[in-house]
Amino acid sequence: AGATLVKPNRKEISEAVGEAINTDEEFITAGKKLLQLGKFDYLVATRGKDGLTVLDKDSAKHVTAQQREVWDVSGAGDTVIALLALGIAAGGSVLDAAQLANIAAGIVVGKVGTATVTAAELSHAVDATDEETEAQSHLQNIMTVEQAVEQVARWRRLGLKIGFTNGVFDLLHPGHLSSLRQAHATCDKLIVGVNSDDSVRRAKGPDRPIQDEQHRAAVLASLERVDLVIIFNDDTPIPLLQALLPDVLIKGGDYTVDTVVGADIIHANGGQVVVTPTLQGFSTTNIVTTRGIKKGN
Known part of the structure; x- marks a missing residue:
């Protein structure tokens, strides 16, 4: 394979395959085409406020972004890459790692400037995702x-x-x-x-x-x-x-x-x-x- 995993955003996928992307269906089609062109095992595509999508040759799974107050998107993509690597290195599946990366990116965009996410912040956010309903999200x-x-x-x-x-x-x-x-x-x-x-x-x-x-x-x-x-x-x-x-x-x-x-x-x-x-x-x-x-x- 050309790579085990790549993490493009919507614009990069569109430019790589030479096609406009306006719908979920077009996004998946373009992503699958990029998988084949690059001979990648997995593609984790970031989609801004819409979260991210995990694709392999057989499936496409959307990971919805948590609703948060967005202050600065600087470094969000780097955070996704770092958490993908961490999750996979720790023995998780690509989808598990993508879900963790999605949560971490949601935390850093709530900060001003190129920011980091701490282990405590990530742990709290994961617990909140599992245990709190949307009605309780204000507790943050x-x-x-x-x-x-x-x-x-x-x-x-x-x-x-x-x-x-x-x-x-x-x-x-x-x-x-x-x-x-x-x-x-x-x-x-x-x-x-x-x-x-x-x-x-x-x-x-x-x-x-x-x-x-x-x-x-x-x-x-x-x-x-x-x-x-x-x-x-x-x-x-x-x-x-x-x-x-x-x-x-x-x-x-x-x-x-x-x-x-x-x-x-x-x-x-x-x-x-x-x-x-x-x-x-x-x-x-x-x-x-x-x-x-x-x-x-």
């Missing part, structure tokens, strides 16, 4: 502080304005949604800091929160206007603000700009502090009190 927006700092750096390189707000968000109600809508309107990307269970108990007593931190974070992460969620255990968001240095700090309620916790940090960094009005008549504490809701109900 719940990050550690370290992950959030990296994400903020990527957003900044694209010139995006970063906003931050925080709260308990125990029983999500229209007041919360109004505050988040107003917060998102001040920035391009909104980060929400969520008080951990321990910090809520210190502030509100042993019967709160009603919902644990993971459930509260998951609900927030599923909202269209929330781009990133961080669970924090401190009594105030000051350590988070120092780490992230958002461009805008948003707080809802009866505050003045100078009384918002962390306002000095934001102002010292050249940022802006915005106080938004709250939607009257909605309060988790009132809901809990008037309806007799208890933890575990």
Whole structure:
């Protein structure tokens, strides 16, 4: 054979066989022709947002790309080649290796510049593919502080304005949604800091929160206007603000700009502090009190 495996993209296949490719059928036909011309055993063709296709002389199998926010496609092809080689060298089939390569490429296009994928990122993505449904895919927006700092750096390189707000968000109600809508309107990307269970108990007593931190974070992460969620255990968001240095700090309620916790940090960094009005008549504490809701109900 001319080679065991080659990895062209759609444009390269089209140019190699001298045919336009507009449909899946044309793609497979052109790919098969290239297999024969080059005497290749396998052809793994990358197709951008459509994933990739694995062809041999007897079959063609499509591997669908995972839906991700794409920032930069630089290096995605190199990532595919590297993971194909790794997967095959580890004893996997070409199709198994292609599926792994497809996942890895989906990770690197979510980063800015020519980026790499770590073993931890790949392992998490593989587990998510196997265990999480599409409805749970938003959980990737719940990050550690370290992950959030990296994400903020990527957003900044694209010139995006970063906003931050925080709260308990125990029983999500229209007041919360109004505050988040107003917060998102001040920035391009909104980060929400969520008080951990321990910090809520210190502030509100042993019967709160009603919902644990993971459930509260998951609900927030599923909202269209929330781009990133961080669970924090401190009594105030000051350590988070120092780490992230958002461009805008948003707080809802009866505050003045100078009384918002962390306002000095934001102002010292050249940022802006915005106080938004709250939607009257909605309060988790009132809901809990008037309806007799208890933890575990």
